Amino acid sequence: MKALFLRTDYYGALNVGGSFSHTLGFLSGLQKIGHQCCVVSSGDLPLDPSVPFYKVPYSQLYRNLPEVLSIAYNRTLIPAASRIIERERPDFLYHRHSEFNYSSAVLASKFGLPLILECNGSEVWIKKHWGRVFFERILRRAEEIQFTVADAITVVSEVMKSDLIRLGVHEKKILVNPNGVDPDRFRPDINGTEIRTRYGLEGKIVAGFVGTFGAWHGVEVLARAIKPAVHKNKNVHFLIVGDGALRSEVERIIREDNVENSVTLTGSIFHEEIPGYLAACDMLLSPHVHNADGTPFFGSPTKLFEYMAMAKPVIACSVGQIGEVIRDGINGLVMRERDHNDLAEKILMLSTDTALCEKFGAAARNTVVRNYTWEQNARRVVETAQAAMKR
Amino acid sequence: MSQSSYKPSLLVLLSGDSQRIAAQLENQCSISSLNIEPMDEKSIAKVKSMLALVRSQQKRELICFGCKDLTLQRYQVLLKSYLLVARARQRFLVDETGTAIRFSLATYFFLDIPRLIVELLASAAVVLSTSVRLMVLRQSASERR
Numbered sequence: 001m002k003a004l005f006l007r008t009d010y011y012g013a014l015n016v017g018g019s020f021s022h023t024l025g026f027l028s029g030l031q032k033i034g035h036q037c038c039v040v041s042s043g044d045l046p047l048d049p050s051v052p053f054y055k056v057p058y059s060q061l062y063r064n065l066p067e068v069l070s071i072a073y074n075r076t077l078i079p080a081a082s083r084i085i086e087r088e089r090p091d092f093l094y095h096r097h098s099e100f101n102y103s104s105a106v107l108a109s110k111f112g113l114p115l116i117l118e119c120n121g122s123e124v125w126i127k128k129h130w131g132r133v134f135f136e137r138i139l140r141r142a143e144e145i146q147f148t149v150a151d152a153i154t155v156v157s158e159v160m161k162s163d164l165i166r167l168g169v170h171e172k173k174i175l176v177n178p179n180g181v182d183p184d185r186f187r188p189d190i191n192g193t194e195i196r197t198r199y200g201l202e203g204k205i206v207a208g209f210v211g212t213f214g215a216w217h218g219v220e221v222l223a224r225a226i227k228p229a230v231h232k233n234k235n236v237h238f239l240i241v242g243d244g245a246l247r248s249e250v251e252r253i254i255r256e257d258n259v260e261n262s263v264t265l266t267g268s269i270f271h272e273e274i275p276g277y278l279a280a281c282d283m284l285l286s287p288h289v290h291n292a293d294g295t296p297f298f299g300s301p302t303k304l305f306e307y308m309a310m311a312k313p314v315i316a317c318s319v320g321q322i323g324e325v326i327r328d329g330i331n332g333l334v335m336r337e338r339d340h341n342d343l344a345e346k347i348l349m350l351s352t353d354t355a356l357c358e359k360f361g362a363a364a365r366n367t368v369v370r371n372y373t374w375e376q377n378a379r380r381v382v383e384t385a386q387a388a389m390k391r
Numbered sequence: 392m393s394q395s396s397y398k399p400s401l402l403v404l405l406s407g408d409s410q411r412i413a414a415q416l417e418n419q420c421s422i423s424s425l426n427i428e429p430m431d432e433k434s435i436a437k438v439k440s441m442l443a444l445v446r447s448q449q450k451r452e453l454i455c456f457g458c459k460d461l462t463l464q465r466y467q468v469l470l471k472s473y474l475l476v477a478r479a480r481q482r483f484l485v486d487e488t489g490t491a492i493r494f495s496l497a498t499y500f501f502l503d504i505p506r507l508i509v510e511l512l513a514s515a516a517v518v519l520s521t522s523v524r525l526m527v528l529r530q531s532a533s534e535r536r
Contacts, residue, residue, distance in 0.1 A: 010463075061510055064468045068514040071521050102528065109531070131433070135518060141525040148532040243408060248429035267408035268459075 001382055004090035007041040009098035010058055021302040022179055029374030035382055038088045040081050056080045067134050070100040077103045085111050092385040099123040102142040105149035114388035116381055117150035122167055129293055151388035156300030157321040175384050180374040181305035188311035192280030199264045204237040205351045208281030210274060210303055213244030218287035223253035224340035229347045230262040236351055241277050243268040278310045283350045286316035287343055296320055305372045308364035313357040315346045331363035399424040400453035405432050407459035411487045419491045445477035455483035461490045468507045471499055
């Protein structure tokens with residue numbers, strides 16, 4: 001089987017975060033199970049040179065009005081991708097759903113190809129709740145067409161499946177396909193000494209976080225947990241890796257709590273450096289929260305699987321899918337949502353119990369290797385595409 | 392006016408790593424002291440607070456908007472409009488990679504504004520034609536269903 005992978009989001013052109021890990025992970029998983037792929041993307045992707053890659057960038061013209069850039073991208077992408085399909089002759093299209101983009105519906109109809117749409121949330125919902133929408137009718141119609149034409153829609157969690165059913169998508173069309181990890185890249189034998197030396201963390205108990213500082217990552221809870229944790233154990237140090245919208249808020253909390261000396265904020269790092277940073281930590285934190293408007297967390301946090309594959313003990317909040325993955329006291333510790341004191345207590349508990357850390361780490365690695373790898377993720381997609389081709 | 396009588400320079404950080412951007416800025420010009428003001432991209436639409444930020448009573452040595460990558464940074468004409476009214480000796484857009492755009496009145500009025508007018512016209516055409524196309528696609532998609 002040969003897949004044509006379409007990555008059409010604008011800020012996706014910046015290669016950071018869970019969405020980037022997802023894209024690379026899925027593509028490597030597909031190759032590992034013996035299938036081919038070619039990639040059409042709005043931005044650069046550090047892929048294996050054997051993978052045919054076509055960059056179709058966004059127009060430089062539409063840069064000063066909201067949303068028009070994404071609307072106009074369809075007009076650039078459809079003719080460009082048509083030529084690529086004629087050359088590459090894929091068996092199916094795999095499109096990471098993005099705002100205002102209806103190009104894969106047009107291409108699937110034009111070439112009679114099955115379309116698997118990877119949906120990480122309704123763009124209508126996301127823009128209305130987390131941003132602002134100016135051309136709502138166009139956004140809604142583009143999404144409706146994508147959902148109608150797609151032969152299957154993959155979502156990362158049961159919560160998201162329920163959301164799509166509420167939006168009118170037929171249940172049988174939806175495949176729950178959680179994110180995953182490459183256990184050969186994220187593995188326990190990676191040495192974190194170089195990172196520890198670089199940031200002066202030798203001899204410290206390091207609690208780590210990697211992420212894009214999104215509203216759902218719970219980074220404010222993490223920042224508030226620093227003070228009570230270091231108050232009781234001055235040897236605990238926080239390594240916070242990444243950058244994003246809430247970074248300035250995190251920095252404000254750290255300043256107010258006067259704990260700057262107990263935290264290292266690294267900013268963004270290259271994706272290939274992440275395993276080394278995780279290896280430098282003694283425990284890893286995933287204090288996710290439900291959405292601010294009270295709706296449930298619907299993601300499938302790639303970072304959690306990467307943490308677990310490193311065989312590090314994880315402290316996580318059991319919102320959404322995280323509750324299905326982390327079993328309290330078996331393969332990690334579950335903290336109460338938005339409770340920074342609870343997080344601090346659990347950090348302190350792990351900081352003095354090496355045996356417990358090892359037990360949780362081994363069980364966590366076992367969980368992800370059995371159930372959450374990119375190979376398994378890609379295999380489920382291929383099986384779905386094969387079923388669509390038979391119909 | 393001597394350099395010391397200026398208010399400290401201001402880096403309005405829209406995205407990216409403040410230290411890397413500040414280092415790139417120092418490659419462009421010498422800065423005695425730099426205040427960094429992190430800001431969500433959405434906040435640049437709040438004209439009143441933006442004007443209050445860039446139009447301080449005492450002139451600054453430098454004002455600049457910093458981001459991760461200028462080739463991807465939207466709303467640059469709006470950012471330049473703030474630089475136009477900013478009270479500062481030097482005005483820049485700069486990114487982590489070292490790309491820097493020094494604000495120039497000539498470029499603003501003879502290149503950016505005409506380009507914005509073309510963008511407005513093209514955008515209207517794109518929105519209208521997409522609306523029509525989506526109506527047609529919606530019809531054929533429902534028939535397919």
